[in-house]
Structures are given as C-alpha cells and as structure tokens.
Amino acid sequence: MANKNLKFNNGFAIPLIGLGTSLVPSLEEMEAVIENALDSGYRHIDTSFMYKNETAIGRVLKRWLDSGKLKREELFVVSKLPWTGMRPELVEHFVKLSLEALQLSYLDLYLIHWPFALQHTGNDYEIQPMKDGKVILDHESDIETVWKSLEHTVDKNLVKSIGISNFTVEQVERIVKVARIHPANLQIESHVYFQQVELREVCKAHGIVVTGYSPLGSPGRPSHHAFLGRYIAPEIFEDVTVLEIAQRYEKTPAQVLLRFLTQLDIVVIPKTTNRSRMKENLESLLFDLSDSDMEKLKVLDKGEDGRALISIPGSELHKDCPFRSSYITMKP
Numbered sequence: 001m002a003n004k005n006l007k008f009n010n011g012f013a014i015p016l017i018g019l020g021t022s023l024v025p026s027l028e029e030m031e032a033v034i035e036n037a038l039d040s041g042y043r044h045i046d047t048s049f050m051y052k053n054e055t056a057i058g059r060v061l062k063r064w065l066d067s068g069k070l071k072r073e074e075l076f077v078v079s080k081l082p083w084t085g086m087r088p089e090l091v092e093h094f095v096k097l098s099l100e101a102l103q104l105s106y107l108d109l110y111l112i113h114w115p116f117a118l119q120h121t122g123n124d125y126e127i128q129p130m131k132d133g134k135v136i137l138d139h140e141s142d143i144e145t146v147w148k149s150l151e152h153t154v155d156k157n158l159v160k161s162i163g164i165s166n167f168t169v170e171q172v173e174r175i176v177k178v179a180r181i182h183p184a185n186l187q188i189e190s191h192v193y194f195q196q197v198e199l200r201e202v203c204k205a206h207g208i209v210v211t212g213y214s215p216l217g218s219p220g221r222p223s224h225h226a227f228l229g230r231y232i233a234p235e236i237f238e239d240v241t242v243l244e245i246a247q248r249y250e251k252t253p254a255q256v257l258l259r260f261l262t263q264l265d266i267v268v269i270p271k272t273t274n275r276s277r278m279k280e281n282l283e284s285l286l287f288d289l290s291d292s293d294m295e296k297l298k299v300l301d302k303g304e305d306g307r308a309l310i311s312i313p314g315s316e317l318h319k320d321c322p323f324r325s326s327y328i329t330m331k332p
Contacts, residue, residue, distance in 0.1 A: 003285070004016040006209050012161050012184070014209060014211075016285065017044065017267070017270075018042065018268070019033075019037045019044065019278070022048070023271070024273060027053060034060040036278060042278065043076055045077050058103040077104060077109075078108065079098040079110055080111045080112070081150070082127050083116060084117070084120045086117030086146050088149035091146060092152065092158070093124075096158070106159060108159075108161065109185055110153065112143065112146060112147070112163075115321075116312075116315050116318035116320045118136060119136040119138045121136075139318065143167075150162050151180055161184040162181060162183065164183055165188070168322050169198060172199070172202055185210070185211055186208050186211070187269075190261060190266055190268075191212065191214055191216065191217050192239075192242065192260055192297050192301070193217065193302045194302065194304075210266050211269060212268050212269070215258055215261050217235075217236040217308055239253075241297065242257065245297070249287060254270070254277070254281065255287075258281060259285070260294065262284070263288065311323050
C-alpha cells in the first residue's frame with residue numbers, strides 16, 4: 001500500500017511510516033525482516049552503525065535493486081553516527097562505513113545518534129569502550145564541530161539530508177545557530193505518554209521534521225541493555241482511553257497510537273519482526289482520528305514521567321548528556 005510523505009526543509013521527502021531495526025536478534029532474522037518489510041510496501045528503513053545490522057540490510061537492498069524490483073530513488077534509508085564517532089575527523093569515515101555495509105552510494109538521511117560521546121579506541125566496531133567497569137567518555141567532543149563536518153558529507157553527495165537524534169531543546173538551538181546546512185530531522189522518543197511538546201514546537205519553528213522512535217512504547221524491549229540503556233516500557237496498550245478509541249474505530253491499539261502521532265506530522269518508525277503487524281502499521285494511515293479523540297490522547301502525556309528510555313549508563317557524567325540527572329536519580 002502507498003505510504004505518505006512529509007517534506008523536509010531542503011525539498012526532499014521522508015515516508016511518514018518507516019521500519020525501526022534495533023535489537024533484532026540475528027543478522028539472518030534481520031534479512032528476513034527487511035525482505036518482509038519491502039514486500040509489504042515499506043520503503044523507509046531506519047538503522048544505525050551501532051545496531052550492527054547494516055550488512056544484513058545491505059544484502060537485502062542489493063538483491064532488490066539488482067533484480068529491478070526496486071529503484072534506488074524509491075528507497076529512503078537512514079543511518080546514524082555512533083557516539084564513538086563524535087569527532088569531526090571521524091564523521092565522513094563512519095558515513096562511508098555505513099555506505100559500504102549497506103552497499104549504497106548515498107544515504108537519504110544521516111543523523112548524529114546521540115549528543116554525548118564515547119572515546120574512539122581505534123577499533124571502529126568497539127562502540128562501548130570500558131575501563132574499570134565504566135564507559136570511557138570523550139569529554140572533548142563538540143556537537144557544533146561535528147555538525148560542521150557532517151555538512152561536508154552533503155557537499156560530497158554522500159548524504160542527501162542531515163539531522164540529529166536525542167537532542168534537547170538547548171542542543172537543537174546550538175546546532176541551528178551554527179548550521180550552514182539546516183538540520184532536516186530530529187529523531188526522538190515519542191509516544192502518547194511522552195509527547196515532548198516543547199521540543200516539537202522548537203523543531204516546528206525551525207522547520208525541522210520530527211521522527212518518533214518507540215511510538216508504541218517498545219513493549220518487547222529489555223529493561224536493561226548493554227549499550228542501549230535502562231528502559232521502562234509504559235503500559236500504553238492497557239490504557240483505557242486508547243482501548244476505548246480503538247474499539248470505537250474498530251482498529252488495533254497500535255494503529256490508534258501510530259495514527260495519533262502521524263496526524264501530528266510526526267514520522268514514526270515502529271519496530272516489528274511480524275509481517276502481519278508490518279501491514280497493520282502501514283494501514284494506520286487509512287483512517288483519521290477526530291479532533292475530540294486527538295485531544296483525549298493529548299491529555300495522556302505524562303511529561304518526563306512518561307519517558308521509557310531513562311538513561312544510558314555513564315552518560316550522565318558527560319556535559320552533553322540529554323537526560324536530566326535529577327530524573328535519572330529519581331527513577332528506580
């Protein structure tokens with residue numbers, strides 16, 4: 001089925017629904033997921049160097065492109081700079097590593113994955129350097145100089161659009177202030193319990209499209225992960241308001257939750273390995289929620305208490321950590 005697009009400030013367009021690809025257990029399963037997604041109509045694939053799955057994704061994309069089933073311009077592929085690449089001299093290097101793994105000549109969108117940095121040890125694939133049981137932070141990193149280096153990848157036609165991920169209001173403003181090439185996209189955690197209204201308003205004022213990850217609260221995500229942090233999955237699917245609206249529209253709770261965000265012009269990248277749910281997620285664009293139902297869902301926002309991804313262990317000691325230290329301390 002046809003997806004819908006949102007236009008970036010540079011004229012390029014991003015499909016409103018994409019496929020998230022983090023935490024798929026194996027490369028073999030990742031290949032099967034991408035095959036099913038493309039066959040189901042997905043054209044927006046979201047990955048990252050840190051997910052360690054780009055080679056599997058690349059193999060599937062190459063098969064589809066070589067067979068003629070798909071043209072490159074029909075795809076929208078997103079990848080991200082790892083936190084160990086947060087030095088200006090490393091940016092292009094990591095872009096090229098992703099391109100090589102994905103077997104592509106350019107990326108449609110490349111994001112700075114996190115505003116804080118870990119030290120690059122010389123091994124590109126060591127993405128969680130440790131010493132004495134703690135991550136090794138790079139305190140000399142600077143998001144402004146990294147952004148300026150990222151702009152050069154656009155100049156070299158390696159990347160069509162560039163953006164940021166997990167940045168705060170203050171960090172977004174810092175990038176906008178120095179940008180020669182305006183950020184096209186901000187990717188953040190976004191769901192009905194954690195709507196990030198202020199951050200979205202700042203992005204709207206600057207013409208930055210917002211992408212929401214964990215739009216369903218990521219109920220299957222582990223509570224602790226080696227490098228993806230501490231996670232408390234919100235019980236969104238059990239919310240009585242969500243259930244009542246879903247029943248009335250004869251839709252699933254997931255479809256209601258996704259449509260709520262897409263009607264706010266938020267791109268969503270739900271992750272699923274289930275083919276029927278892939279189709280169900282795309283079909284969330286086939287109906288509209290009424291204004292009154294949108295308002296009912298807006299009041300479910302819990303602010304910071306609704307945040308699911310609550311910390312990246314060790315990041316709170318970095319000057320550009322996006323998590324409030326007081327919030328991290330308060331959470332169990």
